Amino acid sequence: MAVCSSVPISDLLDRASQGSDKLHALSTTISQDLNSHFPPIGRVIMPRPSMCHTSSLQTPSDKQQALQVSESDLLSLARSLLQAWSDPLLMGPAAQTISLLPFSGGNDIGQDRISQLINFNFLLSCFRRDSHKIDSFLKVLRCRATKTQPQMC
Amino acid sequence: MRRDLRGALLLLLTAAVQSSSMSAPGKPVLLSCRSPEKETFTCWWEPGSDGGLPTTHHLYYERERLEGTYECPDYLSAGRNSCFFDKNHTSIWVDYYLTVMASNALGNATSDPFKMDVMEIVKPDAPENVTLQVEEREASPCLNVRWMPPSNTDTKSGWVTIKYELRVNKDNSNNWKEYTSGTQTHFSLYSVSPGGVYTVQVRCLLDHGSWSEWSNTTFVKISNYLQNERPLSMLISILSAILFIMAGLILIAKRKSVKQWVLPPVPGPKIRGITSQLLQSGGSDDVGNALIIKQSFPPIYFVWEDQMEDYLIVTENEDWLSSISQKRKKSLIPACFHFDSEIHSKKLCGFSETCGKRNVKHVDYSRVKEVKGDNVLFLEKEKVQSSGYMDFQRQEGIPEDYSRVKEVESDNLVVLQKQNAADMSCKDEGNHYTDCALHKPRKPVCTELSDSGYVDTIPAPPLM
Numbered sequence: 001m002a003v004c005s006s007v008p009i010s011d012l013l014d015r016a017s018q019g020s021d022k023l024h025a026l027s028t029t030i031s032q033d034l035n036s037h038f039p040p041i042g043r044v045i046m047p048r049p050s051m052c053h054t055s056s057l058q059t060p061s062d063k064q065q066a067l068q069v070s071e072s073d074l075l076s077l078a079r080s081l082l083q084a085w086s087d088p089l090l091m092g093p094a095a096q097t098i099s100l101l102p103f104s105g106g107n108d109i110g111q112d113r114i115s116q117l118i119n120f121n122f123l124l125s126c127f128r129r130d131s132h133k134i135d136s137f138l139k140v141l142r143c144r145a146t147k148t149q150p151q152m153c
Numbered sequence: 154m155r156r157d158l159r160g161a162l163l164l165l166l167t168a169a170v171q172s173s174s175m176s177a178p179g180k181p182v183l184l185s186c187r188s189p190e191k192e193t194f195t196c197w198w199e200p201g202s203d204g205g206l207p208t209t210h211h212l213y214y215e216r217e218r219l220e221g222t223y224e225c226p227d228y229l230s231a232g233r234n235s236c237f238f239d240k241n242h243t244s245i246w247v248d249y250y251l252t253v254m255a256s257n258a259l260g261n262a263t264s265d266p267f268k269m270d271v272m273e274i275v276k277p278d279a280p281e282n283v284t285l286q287v288e289e290r291e292a293s294p295c296l297n298v299r300w301m302p303p304s305n306t307d308t309k310s311g312w313v314t315i316k317y318e319l320r321v322n323k324d325n326s327n328n329w330k331e332y333t334s335g336t337q338t339h340f341s342l343y344s345v346s347p348g349g350v351y352t353v354q355v356r357c358l359l360d361h362g363s364w365s366e367w368s369n370t371t372f373v374k375i376s377n378y379l380q381n382e383r384p385l386s387m388l389i390s391i392l393s394a395i396l397f398i399m400a401g402l403i404l405i406a407k408r409k410s411v412k413q414w415v416l417p418p419v420p421g422p423k424i425r426g427i428t429s430q431l432l433q434s435g436g437s438d439d440v441g442n443a444l445i446i447k448q449s450f451p452p453i454y455f456v457w458e459d460q461m462e463d464y465l466i467v468t469e470n471e472d473w474l475s476s477i478s479q480k481r482k483k484s485l486i487p488a489c490f491h492f493d494s495e496i497h498s499k500k501l502c503g504f505s506e507t508c509g510k511r512n513v514k515h516v517d518y519s520r521v522k523e524v525k526g527d528n529v530l531f532l533e534k535e536k537v538q539s540s541g542y543m544d545f546q547r548q549e550g551i552p553e554d555y556s557r558v559k560e561v562e563s564d565n566l567v568v569l570q571k572q573n574a575a576d577m578s579c580k581d582e583g584n585h586y587t588d589c590a591l592h593k594p595r596k597p598v599c600t601e602l603s604d605s606g607y608v609d610t611i612p613a614p615p616l617m
Contacts, residue, residue, distance in 0.1 A: 061244040143311025
């Protein structure tokens, strides 16, 4: 009978943190690249179509709150965020597919280019935010799990 | 009337105000906001014109998931025209909407709204305490750089992830070389060489935000004397170099004796008295003399024991008796020497009897029977060839006719009677034996081998 040696949680969290770090890096780069095409004023006054589809998730909003959340809760939050973005992130040429995206309005985002651009920009900002959350939560968890290795924090 | 007065006053005031160009403030502009540690943030604005009147500015904000409009909690901590949000008022992953309002006696002016999320404005302070340490290694030195994270960042809870970057330049050039350090707070530079001044700066970022400013410049000079810090090896190398040079000089000075020692000359045959100088410069006379006289070779006398008896002198000349009798005492025949053609032979015959007209033959040393003293060789009897030594000497023309034997002197002298008839002609002419070459007692001749190879006859020296 083969026995799998268990992988310590610290190693798993380290591996996960590295993945979330890359994810957040990518989302930041894409968002910044897209924003560079908008004038700063236009970016500021751009209306938010709605709230991000993951806004219903109650997540900590500062460091103090985040450090008070238990490990299991933090982990489940991270997992929920990831799951929310894995399914609905369909980028298809047809506008119809885009409408599947989590808009509270549930309507078509519109055929015109500006609408598409605005909505896409909004989507990316939500994604960037949520990827940052995931990354932050996992790194807090990793630091907590490796008390003996301060370089992990 | 009062209405007219009020109206007039207002007009006057307006006129007064307008003439001194006082107005409502201009529109302020929100410049930027920044969070150094993902826990607080500060925003700055630029006021517009103040309209000539004292103007105050207020910052108001609204926040996602927060109802209401709020004013800036702290206008002072961050300096003029700024608003500082402390930890209690800072939330991340929510949008803030900020506006600044300028107001004076004459009016207000409101800036454009500024939307921001703390996540987007993270920019840390520069790293602190950058130290450089030169590490002396055998092959080349290396530079150890160490620094501290900015003091206001939290490195204990994992709330922020700090990444570092450093840049180096040599001798204050504008050519910076950049290196990524990751999350380490130390870095080693290996491409450094002695004698250069190296300047190092470090910066950092949090969570894929913006880079901080470069830290203060820290520089170090890597001195050349590092290479001399191994005095022992230097000393040894210098000493050995001196020794080598000295040995080389000695060798060069004594190269002749060294050469002799290494390659000893093969001794060649040395003939006393003959030197290369003599051979080159001297004539054949000198060489011959040197060979004979100076060598102290005694002339070798060859003695043919048996031939002593065969030695026969046939003559008609009675005068010979006395001379030969003297000679008989000796009963020794000095030999002529025949030399190799390399050394030109000279007149070497000191004595006459045995010298023939022709070449003198080599002495065959195989016939040596006995050696007496250092110059007498007894040779065995051998059949003497015609070109060899004459075993007898006869006067020319005298036939081998022993009928006229007049006298026999000792054991090797035969005197013949003079012929009458045949001789008369000779005698008649007096004592000149001109035509009677036959009668003429010829003096013993000795050959002389000249250089030309001709054999000349010369009168022999007087007999001993």
